[in-house]
Each structure stands twice: as C-alpha cells, then as structure tokens.
Amino acid sequence: MALSDLGTACTRLAELFKDDAGDLIATLMANLTSLGGAEFSMVCEGWTAFFGSRWEKAYLERRLSAGVVAASPWLQGRLSSRMQAPQEMKSFWRALLGLDIIVDSLLSLPSNVYLLGKKWCGSSLLVRSCYRGIFDLMMNLHSSNTNTRFLVTGTPGIGKSFFAVVLMSWLVKEQGVTTIVYESQDKRYLFMSEGTDLNVEQGDKTDFGYEIELPTTWWIVDMATATERAANTVLLASPDRTRYKGFLKLQAATTLSMPVWTDNEIEKCRLWQHPNLSASTVQTLVSKWGNIPRYVLEKASDPTAQSSLEDTLSTCRWDDILWCIGEPDTAPYSSHKLVHLELVGNSYTKKIMKLASPYVAREIEAKAGMHHTRLLQNLVQLSIGKPAYAAAAGLFFEMYAHRRLQAGGSFHVRKLNSFNTTQPKGSKPLALQRCDIHEFHKVEEVAQQVNHVYCVPQAHNFLAVDALMQPNILFQMTIAQKSSINLKGLHAAARQLSKKPPRIYFVVPDHLYGAFHFVAGIPQEIEQWVLKVSWM
Incomplete structure (x- = not known):
C-alpha cells in the first residue's frame, strides 16, 4: 500500500519513534516496503529533515546510543513525557534573551509574557545588586575549577526563585551556555539556545537525564532536591538541611548566601511594582517583618499572610x-x-x-x-x-538598654581618651530623668525636640547611633568592643544637637564596662564615653 503523503508519513514515523509506539512503527514500516526507490529516498530525506535540527538530532542519538532502548524492557514499555513546552514558556525564553539586564533596575517583559511562563510570577522583577554579586562569585569559582555545584540559600520570601531568571540570561549571554535544565517541584524544562535558534521542552522530573549528565549543561533546581550529576548545578533553597544535606557532601559543592532586601530595594519595588501601597504602610510592615518583600509588598494586603507573624510569635x-x-x-x-x-x-x-x-x-x-x-x-x-x-x-x-535609659536613673560613665593621652581617673555618674519618647522617621526631626526627650529612629537599621537626646547626647548600644563606627551617620546625628561638644555614649553591659576603650576614627570634636547598664 503506497503512502500518498510522504511528509506526513515521515512526521508520523518520527513521532511514533519518540513515543516508543513499537507496534505502530512496525505497521508503518511494513507499509514502506511497497515504496519504490525514489519514493523511499524521499521518506529518508523527510526523516532526516525532521531530525535534522540540533535538538531532535541530539534526542535521536540518545535514544539509539549503546542499544539502551533495545536492551531495557522497562524503557521499551515507557511512554516519554518529554514534549514541546507551552507557548507561554517559549515566549518568556525568547523575550528574556532579547533584553539587556541592568542591575538595580526593573527587568520588564512584553505585555502578556510572564516570568518562567507563569502568570502568577508577573512580568517584571527588580534586578538586585546581590544577584550580580552572587553570579560573579559563582563564575569565578567555576572558572578556577574550584566549584561546579552551588547552593544559594537565604531567608524565605526574598526572591531566590527570581534569581533563576537573571541567572539563565547571564549564563547564555555572558558565558555562552547553550543548554539549561530548570527544575521546579515535579517538572523540568529544557531551555536551549544556539545563536538565534531557541527552543524549550518540558518533561517530568525523570526527563532530560542525558542533558544533566553533560558537563556543559547548567541545571537549576528550585523547590526540589538535587543529586549528583555531571551538569553544573545551582540549588535554590530556604534553610532546610533535609533538602540539601546530601548535595553539600558532593565534591565541588559550596554554599552562597543571599541577603534580605535593603531599604532602597524595598522602596524601588514599591514605586515600580506596587504603587498602590503607600510608603507609610510599607514602613509599618517593615517595622514588624523586616525587609522581606513577600510580606511587606506582595502580600501586604493579605490578612492571612499578615496574621501568620502573630501566629508564629504566639507559639x-x-x-x-x-x-x-x-x-x-x-x-x-x-x-x-x-x-x-x-x-x-x-x-x-x-x-x-x-x-x-x-x-x-x-x-x-x-x-x-x-x-x-x-x-x-x-x-x-x-x-x-x-x-x-x-x-x-x-x-x-539594645531593647533592654533603651528601657533602662528611658526610665531614668543614675548610670556609671567613664570618658574615653586615645591611647596617647592621659586617661581620666573617674567621672561623676550620669543622672537621667524619666524621658518622653519621640520616634523619628528623619533624623532632622531631632533638631526640633526639647531637652531630655529620648529620640529613637523608626527604622531599626538606622546608621551609627541608636538614640539621641538634646542638648548633646548620642547613645550607641553594644555588647562588644567597637573598632569603628559609621562616620556619615554619626555626623548627620551630631548636627541635630543644640549644644557642643556632642557626646557619644557607648552603652554596654557591666562585664564590658571596665575594658571598653577609645574607638579610633571618631572626630576629636565628638567626645567618647562609655556607660554601664547593670542587670536588674
């Protein structure tokens, strides 16, 4: 029986081969025996054209190599879940590689194109400076043959999964990587790029085994576990030893840590991606959650998510x-x-x-x-x-010392001099009265306060000092000897005081009081003192 459409026959034969449909292949092959030499050559050309692309050729070579399929009854009966990825994923891949990624800016995909092909991920992300820092360190370690396996960990909710997006782009565009396997939960995606030839396939967590045994492949694993493979491996995970204990035992494995967001990153993301949230709302959430974008931006209006902090505190x-x-x-x-x-x-x-x-x-x-x-x-x-x-x-x-100082009382203090000057023999105790408290958003607010009002910053990461009090007092709480202090923040705070010279009191627990010494680098016009807060 002659075949009327050789192109369709070639495609069908190839599809059946990929699906291990042995009986159907046999039937189709039997039908091919009725073809003449010229017609059969056309079939062969069609077969070659179908498998002629880089991706299909590699697939065919894997299936035929070493007679694995013929030798394994399990493989003979297994239907592959490998297939072309949805158009959403292909659109993401093509759009991503068409963009220039700039640190500290917003990476924005075209309309209706979503990060990793998932609508819930949105179409844009903030390219954090730490993404670049981690990538550069990763490449340095890789190029020196020190490490080929990397665990990237950090506090939940800071965007480790989004790092995968910029990582994929930089690997292709800066390192010339052509094959990336991205794994998330129970799915794998094969991202391929060679010049303008782009393709994406998808499969389950058992697919693309050939690719991840190639030392030129990069395997990015998110929300899953990674095992020993020849591919360069990046495992993205929140702190959880059960997920990566075995991975870190592998040769050439190391850990890189991703920090929480900075104030500037939170504000940029609010303006660019969450303009409906007011700065005051976000600041209130930051004062509770810290700089975790999942809870202070993404889920700022989610009652269930917000109540989870109190739930955790209660237990x-x-x-x-x-x-x-x-x-x-x-x-x-x-x-x-x-x-x-x-x-x-x-x-x-x-x-x-x-x-x-x-x-x-x-x-x-x-x-x-x-x-x-x-x-x-x-x-x-x-x-x-x-x-x-x-x-x-x-x-x-710090919290304990704030309460003690705000309550007032008499505190032992000692003036600190540099090592090449005469040390003072003693000082009178510092007497503080019970204070009113003013929480400031900007340090300039302190200049408007009257004497003996205890001024503390709303932001918990305010630079240099922990509290100020007119007319001339700065407080810095510490449980260890200071070797330096943020001079820019110190000068900004000192300028708000009405009386000169300003004094900075290093507030310490009693065991440190006698040994605490002068901190180098602080301008001479700012007096240095140490203040003891005893345990009660």
Whole structure:
C-alpha cells in the first residue's frame, strides 16, 4: 500500500519513534516496503529533515546510543513525557534573551509574557545588586575549577526563585551556555539556545537525564532536591538541611548566601511594582517583618499572610529563637519569619542570623516575662564564646538598654581618651530623668525636640547611633568592643544637637564596662564615653 503523503508519513514515523509506539512503527514500516526507490529516498530525506535540527538530532542519538532502548524492557514499555513546552514558556525564553539586564533596575517583559511562563510570577522583577554579586562569585569559582555545584540559600520570601531568571540570561549571554535544565517541584524544562535558534521542552522530573549528565549543561533546581550529576548545578533553597544535606557532601559543592532586601530595594519595588501601597504602610510592615518583600509588598494586603507573624510569635519560645540562630538549617520553617539570614561583609559566603525586627524582639521579651533579664544575661555571655549569637544578643540588649535609659536613673560613665593621652581617673555618674519618647522617621526631626526627650529612629537599621537626646547626647548600644563606627551617620546625628561638644555614649553591659576603650576614627570634636547598664 503506497503512502500518498510522504511528509506526513515521515512526521508520523518520527513521532511514533519518540513515543516508543513499537507496534505502530512496525505497521508503518511494513507499509514502506511497497515504496519504490525514489519514493523511499524521499521518506529518508523527510526523516532526516525532521531530525535534522540540533535538538531532535541530539534526542535521536540518545535514544539509539549503546542499544539502551533495545536492551531495557522497562524503557521499551515507557511512554516519554518529554514534549514541546507551552507557548507561554517559549515566549518568556525568547523575550528574556532579547533584553539587556541592568542591575538595580526593573527587568520588564512584553505585555502578556510572564516570568518562567507563569502568570502568577508577573512580568517584571527588580534586578538586585546581590544577584550580580552572587553570579560573579559563582563564575569565578567555576572558572578556577574550584566549584561546579552551588547552593544559594537565604531567608524565605526574598526572591531566590527570581534569581533563576537573571541567572539563565547571564549564563547564555555572558558565558555562552547553550543548554539549561530548570527544575521546579515535579517538572523540568529544557531551555536551549544556539545563536538565534531557541527552543524549550518540558518533561517530568525523570526527563532530560542525558542533558544533566553533560558537563556543559547548567541545571537549576528550585523547590526540589538535587543529586549528583555531571551538569553544573545551582540549588535554590530556604534553610532546610533535609533538602540539601546530601548535595553539600558532593565534591565541588559550596554554599552562597543571599541577603534580605535593603531599604532602597524595598522602596524601588514599591514605586515600580506596587504603587498602590503607600510608603507609610510599607514602613509599618517593615517595622514588624523586616525587609522581606513577600510580606511587606506582595502580600501586604493579605490578612492571612499578615496574621501568620502573630501566629508564629504566639507559639515561639525563647529556646526556639536560640535554635534558629544556632542551627538555622534545622529550625522549623516558620522560625525564619522571626530570625533572618544576613551577610557578613560582601562575600556571600559568611552569614549571621538576626532577629527580624525590634518588634519581634519586644514580643519575645514580653513572652519571657520576669525571666527575660536572666535569659538575656545568659545570651550575652553565650555570645562571647559563640559569635553566631552576637547579633540577636545585641538587639535584645539594645531593647533592654533603651528601657533602662528611658526610665531614668543614675548610670556609671567613664570618658574615653586615645591611647596617647592621659586617661581620666573617674567621672561623676550620669543622672537621667524619666524621658518622653519621640520616634523619628528623619533624623532632622531631632533638631526640633526639647531637652531630655529620648529620640529613637523608626527604622531599626538606622546608621551609627541608636538614640539621641538634646542638648548633646548620642547613645550607641553594644555588647562588644567597637573598632569603628559609621562616620556619615554619626555626623548627620551630631548636627541635630543644640549644644557642643556632642557626646557619644557607648552603652554596654557591666562585664564590658571596665575594658571598653577609645574607638579610633571618631572626630576629636565628638567626645567618647562609655556607660554601664547593670542587670536588674
């Protein structure tokens, strides 16, 4: 029986081959035997044309190599889930590679084109500076043959999944990568690019095994687990040791940490992507949640999401906080709403765990009740030998010191001189009266306050000082010797005081008072003092 449409026959034969439809292939092949030589040559040409593309050719070679299919009864009976990806995903891929990605700007796809082909992801994202920093470090480690496997972790809700988008673009456009497998939950997508030849396929989590065994492939795994494969691997994950414990044991694996957002990033994203949210609304949410865009921007108006912070606080104990600080990879997921991962320096390899906000610290203090001072004292002592606890201990001590100073009383103080000047023999105690409190948004507001009003910033990451008081007092709380201070912030604060010279008091717990010494770099016109807050 002759075949009337050779083009259709070739396509059908190829599709049946890809689907392992053995019986149907046999029938079709039998029909081909009635063709003459010229007609059969046309079939062969059609077959070649179908598999002639780079992608189909690679697929055919994999299926035929080493007789794997013929040798495996399981494979012979298995229907492949591999197929062309939906048009939404292909449109995303083509649009992404057509854009120039600029750090600290908004990456915007065309109308009706969505990030990763998913409408709920939206069409734009803020290209954070840390995305560039992590990518550059990753490429440096990769080019030096130090690492080929990277865990990128960070506090839930900061946009680790969106990093995959810019990572894919930079890999193709800057590193010449042609094959990327992106895996999320139970699906995999094969993104391919060679010049203007672009394609995207999709499959389940067992597909594209050939590609991820190639050392030239990059395998990006989000919300899933990654195993040992030859591909360069990037695993995106919130702190959860069960997900990546095995991965980090693999050769050439390392961890890179992504920080929480900066104030500037939150404000840019509010203006560009959430203009319906007022600055005051977002600032109020930041004062509770910290700089987590999921909760202060994306879900700012979601009652269920917003109530989850109070739900977590209601069930959290002091020991839970210490657990999350000391072993964040094993702590309950919800604990990371209260304790955030932050970077030490700009290396993306060193991190500390910090309380999300002063609000969270106050709520945890309140739960501890009459035992709080003893627990805090123990935490400060613990931080001396275990620096991982220092950030949390510092914030809890700051809250404690604020309350003591605001309540007034007599405090031991000592003037600090540089090492090449005569040290003072002693000083009179500093007497403070009970203070009214003014929370300021801008430091310039302090200049309008009368004497003895205790001025504290609304933002918990205000630079240089923790409180100010007219006519000439600056307070900086610390549980460790200072080696430097933010001079720009210090000058801005000192300019608001009405009396000269300004004094900065380093407020410390009693064990540090005697040993605390002069901090280099502070201008001579600002007097340095140390003030002891004893435990009560």
